[in-house]
């Protein structure tokens with residue numbers, strides 16, 4: 001009898017076949033009001049869980065009394081309560097590493113699009129409003145040679161800094177829970193407190209995980225510390241910033257512009273005030289969204305689930321306390 005696994009998003013057929021070889025799989029391509037009851041019934045009966053982009057708090061997972069392991073197709077683990085899972089001895093596996101470069105490419109795309117007003121000016125052309133030579137009203141700002149401040153120098157933050165250092169001769173500075181000697185040696189990065197970083201960076205890029213400590217990390221006070229011509233980039237999670245405070249900062253000229261790949265509520269509503277701001281570049285959470293990388297993430301997550309269901313959580317286990325079991 002194969003263990004029961006609940007898959008809660010669509011995955012490529014080749015990876016679905018690998019799951020079917022090992023497990024008795026029940027699949028929900030998405031979870032919504034219409035199929036919520038069926039999903040919860042399947043959750044109550046499953047031993048393994050794999051998917052992404054769905055909050056699974058303790059009150060939901062209390063239903064899953066047979067659960068042995070969970071595997072998220074993401075590096076972020078904020079859709080779960082790690083301490084709760086550890087208390088139940090349930091490993092949460094994730095996909096660190098496979099998406100660093102793609103996500104860093106996306107964030108640097110945001111930096112360039114925001115600095116050079118690429119989306120706004122492309123729309124000007126598309127809408128037939130390019131009627132004379134470009135002048136100061138359309139100028140953007142340089143990226144090369146500027147100061148890039150990274151809040152959260154993890155794997156992806158390092159990959160972003162690498163692009164800035166080697167590709168654009170940028171001065172790299174960072175704030176982080178702990179020092180990152182590799183960034184300091186390889187990228188000549190300067191470690192500093194967040195307040196100093198906010199006050200001295202031309203580009204501020206947030207790449208922290210969403211935790212109790214980082215929720216609303218950047219709000220009105222922090223935006224007010226930034227340089228008036230600063231550009232703010234968020235590729236972490238929407239809840240790491242106070243989105244209403246960002247709207248005010250962009251509207252009042254507290255900062256020059258913002259590039260966002262994540263939002264407090266996703267999908268972002270078209271009625272959001274952010275959608276009415278020319279100095280806000282908005283991507284629909286496409287950080288890792290390439291064919292190659294999303295396949296690599298699914299492959300990694302399927303491997304993780306197979307390993308965890310066989311008792312091996314030595315690689316990619318997010319609740320590290322289980323490693324000492």
Ligand code: 8YV
Pocket residue numbers: 052053073074075076077099287288289
């Ligand atoms: C995921 C992400 O692709 O990995 C993460 O934490 O935010 C994205 O790269 C997204 O969660 C959908 O799977």
